[in-house]
Amino acid sequence: MTFNDFNFDPQLFEGVQSMGYLKPTPIQEQAIPLILDNKDLIACAQTGTGKTASYLLPVLQHISTTDKKHTKALILAPTRELAQQIDQQVEGLAYFAGISSIAVYGGGDGMVYEQQRRAMMDGVDIIIATPGRLIAQLSSGVIKLSHVEYLVLDEADRMLDMGFYEDILRIISYIPAKRQTMLFSATMPPKIRTLANTILKNPEQISLAISQPAVGILQQVYMTFDNQKIRLISGILKNGNYGSVLIFASRKETVKDLNRTLKREGIKAEAFHSDLEQEQRETILRAFKARTLPVIIGTDVLSRGIDVEGISLVINFDVPPDPEDYIHRIGRTARAETTGTAITFVNEKDQRKFSYIENLIGREIERVPLPEELGEGPAYQPEVKRKGTFKRKKPLTNNKKKVI
Numbered sequence: 001m002t003f004n005d006f007n008f009d010p011q012l013f014e015g016v017q018s019m020g021y022l023k024p025t026p027i028q029e030q031a032i033p034l035i036l037d038n039k040d041l042i043a044c045a046q047t048g049t050g051k052t053a054s055y056l057l058p059v060l061q062h063i064s065t066t067d068k069k070h071t072k073a074l075i076l077a078p079t080r081e082l083a084q085q086i087d088q089q090v091e092g093l094a095y096f097a098g099i100s101s102i103a104v105y106g107g108g109d110g111m112v113y114e115q116q117r118r119a120m121m122d123g124v125d126i127i128i129a130t131p132g133r134l135i136a137q138l139s140s141g142v143i144k145l146s147h148v149e150y151l152v153l154d155e156a157d158r159m160l161d162m163g164f165y166e167d168i169l170r171i172i173s174y175i176p177a178k179r180q181t182m183l184f185s186a187t188m189p190p191k192i193r194t195l196a197n198t199i200l201k202n203p204e205q206i207s208l209a210i211s212q213p214a215v216g217i218l219q220q221v222y223m224t225f226d227n228q229k230i231r232l233i234s235g236i237l238k239n240g241n242y243g244s245v246l247i248f249a250s251r252k253e254t255v256k257d258l259n260r261t262l263k264r265e266g267i268k269a270e271a272f273h274s275d276l277e278q279e280q281r282e283t284i285l286r287a288f289k290a291r292t293l294p295v296i297i298g299t300d301v302l303s304r305g306i307d308v309e310g311i312s313l314v315i316n317f318d319v320p321p322d323p324e325d326y327i328h329r330i331g332r333t334a335r336a337e338t339t340g341t342a343i344t345f346v347n348e349k350d351q352r353k354f355s356y357i358e359n360l361i362g363r364e365i366e367r368v369p370l371p372e373e374l375g376e377g378p379a380y381q382p383e384v385k386r387k388g389t390f391k392r393k394k395p396l397t398n399n400k401k402k403v404i
């Protein structure tokens, strides 16, 4: 299949070519025809699969054939980083088609709020918003969503995790019932199904064989005690010839501590977490994209929002709380068919959580011995019950195709 097969408007096709997309990804092959055919859709797809363009392209195609007086499409996303990233893809894809968009998210100053409000009042074609900020704008009563025909919920599971369920329903109450709705989610827990039953009409369902990291990622693991981790990470960063590096830690405090320690070691790094102002986050991401900042250390906030080409190494300083987050974290490297390395540090307490990850991806990750000068790491004994270890509430999904 090629992008020619979708019969896009020539200007939209030009946008696809200018983005350098040569052929549709599997999710695009499946989702684009359904959305072009006006079907509601529930799709289980992760970031890194090309899911954003899989809904943007058909929505842009729909919009390109209608008048451009009112807002026609609303895309809801959990974080400002994801909202911005979607907006950037719209800008690229819709550049020649002359379709306008605005990303609406919290955290900016009064001027940003006013800019967002103006764009929405002027009937921008596509609004990409985080739910909280959109509610604030809607409450002012000036913005109308009464001409919206296309509604997309992106990373719906993450939005529900962040407590946006009620906000989403409230936003939808401003949108006509006669609309096309598309829900994208990396996981399909029961609450997503409940939401889907409430807001979708006879949806088509797509389920990619998910939970598989991109093939280009070399995955490795070190069994290590906590007091060996710092020496290990600075050794890797100093000795390896890595370009752009992302380091993940589950807690904000760990991120901040690690940032201080690495800086002391002479490594140029910045911390990225929810305490930062929007502007600080953007400055960090800009420097990282411009390759003047080689290392970012972040919480999982970072794993959903960052879309930077050429990240060569991802390090999990600890094992993420949810096995799916592992896929999200390491999916930041080897984007769109390049190669990259993902290294995970597993202490004795995280071994069981780590075994769930291997269970989820259906294979063993390569064990790398610690450098000799660090001494022995812990033996791998995931079955041993330890105080304070991870407890799973639900049975494990194994490496099967997800059934919605």
Ligand code: AMP
Residues within 6 Å of the ligand: 020, 021, 022, 023, 024, 025, 028, 046, 047, 048, 049, 050, 051, 052, 053, 089, 307, 335, 336
């Ligand atoms: P996503 O899963 O939407 O976060 O997309 C992951 C990355 O793949 C983004 O950088 C997209 O610009 C890129 N991408 C999307 N579709 C394609 C395609 N058909 N060919 C190559 N790259 C793509």
